[in-house]
Amino acid sequence: MATEVIRAMMPGVFYRKPSPEEPNFKNEGDPVKKGDVIGLIEVMKTFHQVQSDFEGTLTEFKVDDSDAIAPGVVLAEVET
């Protein structure tokens, strides 16, 4: 068991849902696999998927939906 972190690869706005009407990609406590999408980053009006590099349990989101983020910021923690 180790705690791994998923970081923002670019600056922008972090979203936890594919669109405002849809449910979150992942909720805290959900299992995650490598390549699972956990959120989107909107940068300059384009959207980029944030994928998990780890397999385990997504224990906590460190930023809220629609938060502005800088590159390298920790978005979520995964317990592996």
Next chain:
Amino acid sequence: MAINKLLVANRGEIAVRIIRAAQELGIKTVQVYSEADETSLAVQLADKAVNIGPASAAKSYLNVEAILDAAKATGADAIHPGYGFLAENADFADAVSNSGIAFVGPTGDTIRRMGDKAAARQAAQDAGVPTVPGSDGIIEDMDEACELAEKIGFPVMIKATAGGGGRGIRIAGNAKEFKELAPQASAEAKAAFGDGGLYLEKVIEQARHIEVQILGDGESFVHCYERECSLQRRRQKVWEEAPSAALTPDVREALCSSAVALAAAVNYSGAGTIEYLYDDKSGEYYFIEMNTRIQVEHPISECITGVDLLAEMISVAGGNNLSLSQSDIRMRGHSIEVRINAEDPANNFMPFPGVIGDLRVPGGPGVRFDHFLYQGYQIPPFYDSLLGKLIVHAETREKAIKRLARAVSELSVGELKTTAPLFSALADADDVLSGEVHTKWLEPWLETNSDKITQYEGGAS
């Protein structure tokens, strides 16, 4: 009523352009800005600046109440919406007018009418402007839509009437595809715009995008000739020219006159653009839509005609008549604009926000660079990627392309990746040199010519 103080409800390069126009007219300026734009050039250039909210455009540049409050608090008697954001929001135009403030643009009713694709098409037909074969209005019934699609002939474009920016648009190559795609387009449009109505249009293959700049004061109407914007990537224009090298003088005259007829038919006031598809082979042109605002690529029209479009639209909003009649407007030489975006053309045009480094701005004869950059400026990631527009003007198209290549080679923004190398490569591409392009030319070219772009990377050379 004469305008004394103009509020700029936009950001980036167009905010700077509006402030410059106002200053030359002796009008004070108020720049509204989001928290992310506090350090912007427009904020520094304006006489006064007002923070209207957080970085998210929905909470700042699209916040009608905050913008109107800023106008009232600063005593602004006019608002310029620029392009994008609230520029084609009819309710905003109404709210501004109802507050006793001049909206720099047409009335809310005109924006509403021309913003509705079916109504705009009807207005064009009524004014005698040719339209693309398609549905005469919104279709709700899918069976009826499919019957009409077969009648028009495939491929058929399915558009959401409330759509914009490519959303809700599908192209069906046959009836089977149509039956799959039409409900999707309707659902997408309903989710995004709350209106699932569709309309259909025949796809004109290998067409050029040609648009006519018009000006009106509600009583008289003129055109400032056409622009060709056929070089597009993902339906975004990247390189624009004025005039179009594809038109004969006769076709140009007919096309531009049709645009003036449509402007007159809707009693247009302000600057506007009427967009057409032009089919080289048949010489036919078809109305696509009207944009009821200033456009990104307006400087090339200014270059070939000498008309200051921003000054005219502000003056008209202040209650003046147009300062020109059609016989005053003559076309001279050839102008090209390229969009310098914070995107990496060698990496699938990935957005590349960052800090402007050693800024080197091109100069010399016939070169204009409309931008909002300064050394050390941190480009916010929250808005579109347009950093500036490099515009050249020369006697002929051939000389303009050479001048463009020269100007692009002088531009440097430091380590930041921009689309500049793309334009160096395009200025050397045979089809661009010969003008043999259409709206679907650029994307396949990019797929096979990435090495040519990479070759020009590294800024000034």
